[in-house]
Amino acid sequence: MSIIIGLTGPTGAGKSTISNRAKLFGFNVIDCDKSARLAVEKGSEGLKAVVNAFGEDILNHDGTLNRKTLANKAFTDKEHTKLLNNTLLPFIAEIIKKQIVTDLTLLDAPTLIESGLDKICDKIVVVLAGEELRKNRIINRDNIDEKAAILRMSAGKDDEFYKPFADYVIVNDGELSALTEKADKIFKSLTERN
Numbered sequence: 062m063s064i065i066i067g068l069t070g071p072t073g074a075g076k077s078t079i080s081n082r083a084k085l086f087g088f089n090v091i092d093c094d095k096s097a098r099l100a101v102e103k104g105s106e107g108l109k110a111v112v113n114a115f116g117e118d119i120l121n122h123d124g125t126l127n128r129k130t131l132a133n134k135a136f137t138d139k140e141h142t143k144l145l146n147n148t149l150l151p152f153i154a155e156i157i158k159k160q161i162v163t164d165l166t167l168l169d170a171p172t173l174i175e176s177g178l179d180k181i182c183d184k185i186v187v188v189l190a191g192e193e194l195r196k197n198r199i200i201n202r203d204n205i206d207e208k209a210a211i212l213r214m215s216a217g218k219d220d221e222f223y224k225p226f227a228d229y230v231i232v233n234d235g236e237l238s239a240l241t242e243k244a245d246k247i248f249k250s251l252t253e254r255n
Contacts, residue, residue: 063163063164063165063166064164064165064166064183064184064251065161065166065167065168065181065182065183066083066088066166066167066168066182066183066184066185066186066251067167067168067170067173067178067179067182067184067185067186068080068083068167068168068169068170068173068185068186068188069170069171069172069173069174069179069185069186069187069188069223069226070171070187070188070189070190070223071171071189071190071195071214071217071218071219071220071223072171072195072199072213072214072217073190073194073195073196073197073198073199073202073210073214074188074189074190074195074233075188075190075198075231075233075240076169076171076188077169078233078237078240078241078244079186079188079231079240079244080092080167080169082241082244082245082248083167083244083248085245085248086165086245086248086249086251086252087165087252088165088166088167088248089160089161089162089163089165089166089167090166090167090169091157091160091161091166091167091168091169091170092169093153093157093168093169093170093171093172093173093176093178094169094171096153096156096157096160097149097153099156100149100152100153100156101126101149102125103123103124103125103126104124105152106152107149107152107153108126110148110149110152111126111131111145111148111149113148114144114145114148115131115134115135115144115145116134118130119131119134131145132213135216136212136213136215136216137212139216142216146172146175146176150172150175150176150177151176153172153176154176154177154178157170157178158181161181165252168182171217173185173226174222174223174226179226184228184229184251185226185227185228185229186227186228186229186230186231186244186247187223187224187226187227187229187230187231188230188231188232188233189220189223189230189231189232189233190232190233190234190235191234191235192214194233194234194235195214196210196211196214199213199214229247231243231244231247
């Protein structure tokens with residue numbers, strides 16, 4: 062029996078740590094952020110659609126996407142973020158669906174629900190963390206300043222958005238051992254049923 066787990070939550074909450082734990086239980090982890098990068102490769106239909114939505118100035122001279130310029134346009138307000146999601150998520154979803162090739166699959170997807178990928182999942186795991194903790198993680202992870210981290214966080218959904226979709230909620234309070242223990246318990250119960 063196959064099972065597809067969706068892992069989602071706000072940026073900086075700890076999804077990567079949990080997806081790494083899933084690998085220990087035999088899950089093929091699909092990093093949906095990487096799939097998003099594929100969707101906007103030079104010459105791709107996804108990139109053409111984003112250029113149509115946001116303008117030619119989001120491209121570098123060589124025709125590749127200037128991520129910083131796009132981020133400055135897309136994350137300035139909720140409407141622009143929504144436009145980016147509506148434009149790009151269908152292309153990302155198609156790339157992800159082609160990668161589901163094993164019985165145990167975990168989709169590490171910040172925009173799992175917005176993309177509609179939650180509908181192909183058997184169970185959804187949501188990871189949440191406090192804002193200060195998330196902000197510090199984003200600054201360290203992405204090597205950006207506090208202002209850019211806050212802008213990125215404000216472009217996302219709040220905790221309450223995710224909860225109605227969750228089969229499991231993991232609150233990441235910063236203790237790595239507690240986080241891995243919670244994740245392991247979930248993956249163990251899911252794999253033992255199959």
